[in-house]
Amino acid sequence: MELSETQIRRYARHILLPEVGGTGQEKLLAARVLVVGAGGLGAPLLLYLAAAGVGSLGIIDDDRVDLSNLQRQIIHDTNGVGRPKVDSAADRIAAINPDVRVTRLPERLTAANALAVLDGFDIVADGSDNFATRYLLNDACRLAGKILVSAAMLRFEGQIGTFKSHLGGDHPCYRCIFPEPPPPGLIPSCSEAGVLGALAGLMGTLQATEVLKEILGVGESLSGRLLLVDALNARFQPMVVKPDPACLLCGRDPTITDLSAHA
Template sequence: MNLTDEQLDRYARHIVLRDVGGRGQKKLLGAKVLIVGAGGLGSPMLLYLAAAGIGTLGVIDDDAVDLSNLQRQIAHETTDINQAKVISAQASIERLNPDINVIPYQTRLNADNAQGILADYDLIADGTDNFETRFLLNDICFFMRKPLVSGAMLQFDGQISTFKAYEDGNNPCYRCVFPVPPPPEIAQTCGEAGVLGALAGVIGSIQAIEIIKEILNIGDSLSGRLLLYDALSTEFRKIKVSRDPACALCGAEPTILRIPGP
């Protein structure tokens, strides 16, 4: 594939980077990334990945734009209120970069549809706000051998990691770090506990960077590391995390033995 004159101009700042170049930009244009969630984390991921030239972006979300979303969900505008988030996000991406093929899925990801949707993508990004979907994505990505770039945030704190436990005997999966979902009574959402709007931009943008790094195979992966950000103290901490030998999914004697689904 040859880059057009317009693409050479659009992606010029990537192309001059030694670790990207024309060859790397072609990889980005050929990549297929699925963003699960078109909200606070999904919005900056989608916009920056579209700007970067990720050729195919899938976005899945069953929600509609609400006025309370606009404090952090920058892919949507006031005129999008009551519209499906995936349709609003698609329009924002297409205005930003018509190069991009956007595939919207106006549905909730679940065990029945996840395998069929994920099969078409090279890499999956978790921008959800519930533990049920996070664990489902982790398990399916493990069995389907797909990198999972995961982000989460609440109030003034955020975290990011990349999970590739299928790759070797040392990389952990999400369950190695968080073995079981917390009880519903303590698993607060952003709607219940609040979240600083701009925090979504920080965490989602780092997720976008990690996705690009994984596609280009450059830099140090966050696999095996958990990056924590405290917005109030403006501190980043990186914690090493190892595979749990007793993990139900990727441990020595797993009890989860197949892809979740019907």
């Protein structure tokens, strides 16, 4: 792929970076990234991936824009209240960068469709807001051999990690850290406990950074580390994570070999 004159101007600040250059920008334009959820995390994530020139973005979300979303979901606006989030997000992406092709999936990710949805993408970014989808994505990405960049947030705190246990070696999966979902009701949702709007921007932007690094093959991956963010006290704490030999998904004797447990 050869960059056009317009693209050279659009991505000039990327091209100036030795770690990116013209070759790296071509990689971004050829990349295919699936974003699960066009909400608090997905909104800034999608904006920055689109601005960076990631050539193909998939958005899966079955929700519609609500007024309460607008405090943090900056890809949507007041006029979009009531619209499907995938449509609102796709329109905003088109306004930012016509280079980007958007696949709209106005549905919920399930055990029945997960592997088929992931099939057309290289990297998956989890912007979901519930444990069921988080564990489903982890398992599906492991089984499909996809890189997963996952983030979560609540109140003033967030966490982010990159998971590529399908590569073996020192790469853990999400279950190596959190083997099973917490009991229902133990951890409140953002709709129950609240979340600082700007924290969504911070965590989604960190996700975008890690996705871009994985596409470009530059820097130090977050695989093998979980980054904990305390926005209230301005603290970032990395935590080293090792693969768990007893992990039910990627350990020595895995019992999760398909997605039937999520059905």
